[in-house]
Amino acid sequence: MPEHLALTLISHNGDIQSKGTTGALTVETHNGDVDSSVANSHAYVETHNGEVELTIRSNQELNGRVISHNGDIEVHVLDGAIGWLNASTHNGHISPPSSIHDADIKRRSLRCRIGEQQSDGKLDVTTHNGDITVRTSQGSQGKFK
Numbered sequence: 001m002p003e004h005l006a007l008t009l010i011s012h013n014g015d016i017q018s019k020g021t022t023g024a025l026t027v028e029t030h031n032g033d034v035d036s037s038v039a040n041s042h043a044y045v046e047t048h049n050g051e052v053e054l055t056i057r058s059n060q061e062l063n064g065r066v067i068s069h070n071g072d073i074e075v076h077v078l079d080g081a082i083g084w085l086n087a088s089t090h091n092g093h094i095s096p097p098s099s100i101h102d103a104d105i106k107r108r109s110l111r112c113r114i115g116e117q118q119s120d121g122k123l124d125v126t127t128h129n130g131d132i133t134v135r136t137s138q139g140s141q142g143k144f145k
Helices: none
Strands: 007-011 016-021 023-032 035-036 043-051 053-054 061-070 073-078 083-089 100-104 111-112 122-129 134-138
Touching: 007 016, 007 073, 023 111, 035 043, 043 083, 053 061, 073 111, 073 122, 083 134, 122 134
Parallel strands: 007 023, 016 035, 023 043, 035 053, 043 061, 053 073, 061 122, 073 134, 083 122
Antiparallel strands: 083 111, 100 111
16 A cells, blocks of 8 residues: 555454555544554554554644543654644543743643644643653654654
8 A cells, every 4th residue: 555645454352554655644443552653744543452553754733632541551752743732531631741931730631842843733642541742853863852
């Protein structure tokens, strides 16, 4: 399958893994984990019962949602990505990236700007029962911190 196509993957009872697509990404599963990487900033990922690991390898304006009703979420973004991060959990902890701006930190929620530039882009990350971790990296193949 060509990498540049938009990718939509749906499963009711199974894990989903996708790596390296450059088109927009949509992933939905009811009972399963999601492990995906996308080389652009357009991603929508949802699972009802499962963990999510999403890597966004783009330094463009963020545009996405990541939802897990029961499970931890880990999101990796490049240092050059820009936009607002909105994260919330009902029963869990939030670990923000190492460099954030204009942060509004509460017990179970975080709103902050990622990147040095102003942007209307946003990445919403929500779980009801689980932890949220957001990490940043330098370079498209860099180590996440």
